[in-house]
Amino acid sequence: xxxxxxxxxxxxxEIISMDxxxxxxxxxxxxxxxxxAITTFDEMEKQLTTTQNLAxxxxxxxxxxxxxxxxxxxxxxWVCERIQNLGxxxxxxxxEKEILLSTVAESVDIDTVQxxxxxxANFTGDDSAYLNAIAKALTQARVEFKLARKELCKYYGEEx
Amino acid sequence: xxxxxxxxxxxxxxxxxxxxxxxxxxxxxxxxxxETTTNISGNKSKxxxxxxxSKAASNEFVRKLYNILENNEYPDIVRWTARGDSFVVLDTGxxxxxxxxxxxxxxxFASFVRQLNKYDFHKIKTKPDDKEKLIYGELSWExxxxxxxxxxxxQLDNIKRKxxxxxxxxxxxxxxVNKNHPSQQNEQGAMHTVSNDxxxxxxxxxxxxxxxxxxxxxxxxxxxxxxxxxxxxxNTVLSSLVAFKTVNENLMNNFNILCSTLVNHGxxxxxxxxxxxxxxxxxxxxxxxxxxxxxxxNPLPLMVQDTKFHSQQQGVVHQxxxxxxxxxxxTISPPVKSxxxxxxxxxxxxxxxxxxxxxxxxxxxxxxxxxxxxxxxTVEVVTDGLSAISTLEKFRYxxxxxxxxxxxxxxxxxxxxxxxxxxxxxxxxxxGNIEDQDLITYLQHGMNDILAKPFTRDDLHSMLIRxxxxxxxxxxxxxxxxxxxxxxxxxxxxxxTPQQHLQLSVAPQQISPSSTQFPSSNQSQSAFHNTAxxxxxxxxxxxxx
Numbered sequence: 039x040x041x042x043x044x045x046x047x048x049x050x051x052e053i054i055s056m057d058x059x060x061x062x063x064x065x066x067x068x069x070x071x072x073x074x075a076i077t078t079f080d081e082m083e084k085q086l087t088t089t090q091n092l093a094x095x096x097x098x099x100x101x102x103x104x105x106x107x108x109x110x111x112x113x114x115x116w117v118c119e120r121i122q123n124l125g126x127x128x129x130x131x132x133x134e135k136e137i138l139l140s141t142v143a144e145s146v147d148i149d150t151v152q153x154x155x156x157x158x159a160n161f162t163g164d165d166s167a168y169l170n171a172i173a174k175a176l177t178q179a180r181v182e183f184k185l186a187r188k189e190l191c192k193y194y195g196e197e198x
Numbered sequence: 199x200x201x202x203x204x205x206x207x208x209x210x211x212x213x214x215x216x217x218x219x220x221x222x223x224x225x226x227x228x229x230x231x232x233e234t235t236t237n238i239s240g241n242k243s244k245x246x247x248x249x250x251x252s253k254a255a256s257n258e259f260v261r262k263l264y265n266i267l268e269n270n271e272y273p274d275i276v277r278w279t280a281r282g283d284s285f286v287v288l289d290t291g292x293x294x295x296x297x298x299x300x301x302x303x304x305x306x307f308a309s310f311v312r313q314l315n316k317y318d319f320h321k322i323k324t325k326p327d328d329k330e331k332l333i334y335g336e337l338s339w340e341x342x343x344x345x346x347x348x349x350x351x352x353q354l355d356n357i358k359r360k361x362x363x364x365x366x367x368x369x370x371x372x373x374x375v376n377k378n379h380p381s382q383q384n385e386q387g388a389m390h391t392v393s394n395d396x397x398x399x400x401x402x403x404x405x406x407x408x409x410x411x412x413x414x415x416x417x418x419x420x421x422x423x424x425x426x427x428x429x430x431x432x433n434t435v436l437s438s439l440v441a442f443k444t445v446n447e448n449l450m451n452n453f454n455i456l457c458s459t460l461v462n463h464g465x466x467x468x469x470x471x472x473x474x475x476x477x478x479x480x481x482x483x484x485x486x487x488x489x490x491x492x493x494x495x496n497p498l499p500l501m502v503q504d505t506k507f508h509s510q511q512q513g514v515v516h517q518x519x520x521x522x523x524x525x526x527x528x529t530i531s532p533p534v535k536s537x538x539x540x541x542x543x544x545x546x547x548x549x550x551x552x553x554x555x556x557x558x559x560x561x562x563x564x565x566x567x568x569x570x571x572x573x574x575x576t577v578e579v580v581t582d583g584l585s586a587i588s589t590l591e592k593f594r595y596x597x598x599x600x601x602x603x604x605x606x607x608x609x610x611x612x613x614x615x616x617x618x619x620x621x622x623x624x625x626x627x628x629x630g631n632i633e634d635q636d637l638i639t640y641l642q643h644g645m646n647d648i649l650a651k652p653f654t655r656d657d658l659h660s661m662l663i664r665x666x667x668x669x670x671x672x673x674x675x676x677x678x679x680x681x682x683x684x685x686x687x688x689x690x691x692x693x694x695t696p697q698q699h700l701q702l703s704v705a706p707q708q709i710s711p712s713s714t715q716f717p718s719s720n721q722s723q724s725a726f727h728n729t730a731x732x733x734x735x736x737x738x739x740x741x742x743x
Contacts, residue, residue, distance in 0.1 A: 108559075
């Protein structure tokens, strides 16, 4: 199940501890990740709306899973893993947004992230179940991304 | 076709006389040889085609004979019998000398008889009291075929060569084909018959052999798969054993510490228990019970030792050490201090290991190389499997960290290729896919170990310790052994440490033992660790997620 904490601090703190030798190291990684995530989400959306190539969606999911997990952004990583598995047809459903948001730790304010861009989940055809679930997952990934960004902005005390 | 059939005179004495010396030929009747057949049919065909080509066909021989009989050209040599359902050779001698050469291009009565036999003519046996014998003479040869009748050419088509088992293939070529070059055709036919048979026979044998080969191949494949399965099971069992041993040792050590502490506090212990405990003490590990319990879950002694030792509990360890010393002095059998315990107390990774990082994600690259540098390693990065192969072909590294999912070539495949020329460099998979099946695949591709993503600094450090603790960095080996100028190189010089003479094109067995980094025992031990560590990876991952 999706972890309640947006950030796994035991992982991120380890990276932040590297700032001692190399000031700004952790922040530069996080900023890189944000760029990467936005690019990847857009690419996923493109794949969904045009080629509907499940293998490519699997790859994109795997890619973003790796970097988000490395930074301790575990909810994003979880959603990316769903996209990866949906792309491999080893899963076929994705939980509802409300259920997922209900799991977020109480300390996080989720009101401001509700209005994320979404892809319509109305595919038809052989792979429609996977594509519809990926569309839902992508929407959720963007929500999780906003949550993470908010959390990290709060930590660093500045806007990214 | 209409033929004149009068004048059936018979010269009986002539027939009797001539055929007398030809009787032995009858023995040959059943002796059909392909060659002779070909000759006869060929000769006969030629004759016929020159004389009568109105109905050339498979049975030209018969037609020719029919024509001779119908024309009644040699009534004293050969003619229809009175009933018209058979013919009789009255004078085999004249038949052989006159008719055969003229019409059949040979002079061998036996061949003629054989040919007749081929077309299923039967010799009518002579009975001593047969009236007809009186007419044709005792030495006459009478032949009959149900379809071979006087004035009945229409039946001739039904006279066909007997199908022998060897000649089924082309006994009956189409009428039109044989017309032009009958003899050639027939000869070819005969040759084909023979070679076709041979070919069929050979083909059958080849088919059989191929089947067998396929069967053996399948069997071979199956046994290979089985061996692999057994191998991985064997590794699992071994690693479990190693894990058990580790746990056991840790428990033993802690028990010893406990004993010595108790002794120090003036509590007397039953002597045998204490002595036994101490006898097995070969390592000094984590001193307190909390460290102890965490270790029990962890099959990796080195990593635990390291993290515990360096992080929280140094002071306690020192205390425990001193207690151990006291107990050592007071016990009857002093504990054997093994090399291992020395290692455990001195685990500090040497500086200057050269690590190849194969990873396609920029963030992971920065993180991982940051950690590696923190541990004193120099790092070189390539971003796909193909580059990893070409880099390892040119340069040597102390360790390779390899992502699995990468563009161009995945890490597992790249490793299996690298293993074809480099069996020594430890290659560690870094992956988020830690399903059992995946893990087995990675190990089967020649990867030494698996570092589950996301990993912490400690995970990475324990991996470095496990594979590098007994090693001297390649750059130091170079500088101390061979090339002094290398020693001046900065440890942060990441580019192309020139170790050309240690290139991996050298076959593993050619590298002298002194330079071999992984003696077989060590290698197998690291293999044992693999699965143990897999479990560990799961645990670590659970903690993270």
